[in-house]
Amino acid sequence: MSALVVLLTGCGGAPDPAPEGAGWTYTDGTGEEISLPERPVRVVAYSGVASALWDYGFEVVGVFGPVETAGGGRDPQIGDVDLDRVDVISQTYGEMSIEALAAAEPDLIITKAYDDLDWYLPEGATDQIEAVAPLLRVQINGVSAEQQLADHLDLAVALGADPESDRVAEARDDFEAALAELDTATEARPGLRVVAVSAAPDNFFVANAAAGGELGLYADHGVSLPETGAPDTDQFEQLSWEEADTYPADLLLQDARPGRTTLEELADEPLWRDLPAVEAGQVGDWATETPFSYADYAGIVRALASDIEAAEPLDH
Structure with a gap:
């Protein structure tokens, strides 16, 4: 620290x-x-x-x-x-x-x-x-x-x-409440496979939870994320589109940073449309690079909890 x-x-x-x-x-x-x-x-x-x-x-x-x-x-x-x-x-x-x-x-x-x-x-x-x-x-x-x-x-x-200050206390309390909601969601969906990706027309990157960040936080609260083939220090493992189903997903989270390929744009990619989670409509946003404030993190944790609650295990 x-x-x-x-x-x-x-x-x-x-x-x-x-x-x-x-x-x-x-x-x-x-x-x-x-x-x-x-x-x-x-x-x-x-x-x-x-x-x-x-x-x-x-x-x-x-x-x-x-x-x-x-x-x-x-x-x-x-x-x-x-x-x-x-x-x-x-x-x-x-x-x-x-x-x-x-x-x-x-x-x-x-x-x-x-x-x-x-x-x-x-x-x-x-x-x-x-x-x-x-x-x-x-x-x-x-x-x-x-x-x-x-x-x-x-x-x-x-x-x-x-x-x-009240603003700090309220933000920390809201963050803790959001984590409790995530705990409840993962307990209700044990083993639900969540894969965070940064997909674009020319490449397909799978996020590596072992590198830490918000994905490490999610894993600590019961989110089932894949062990990728990337070194622990690397944020992503790069795959080809033909390998996009290497890590089966019940819920896909797509990189939502500005300038990245949107879900609407990915809808034109056949290999994306064929992924089971996409076919099932179980796709959400991955808000990577969120500022490290308790207020902002409460929002992204709560959004993930909602996505998990709405998802169902899929056959692969």
């Missing part, structure tokens, strides 16, 4: 301003210690992280990463961030204007990290970025969804959010 080394909290409320000279220190998900003279106020963050922080009451001043979909709608990763009140630094992977970043005058920059990969930041530009403000990395690989949820809340608290 990311550790707050100096947590400047008042009794039962939001953290108080740091005493003069006390400073602010935080150890991020890569083990790097970030130290500042005082708690950062102006923060620029990757959109998915910014969304979680916003849900907990900490408002960033700038974002980079997915914000709008190709159709002009809001990308799910930006959540409830008020785009009229933040600077959008960049939406294109690997591209960022250092001048635009500096213009936001951040005290701290936050991104996700996949091992040594700084998500959405330009390759080779780390020194230029850190010349603007310290870079804090939230490690994704090898960290469970429940740990990520706790880490994002810890980070929000370190930045000044109130862990005892």
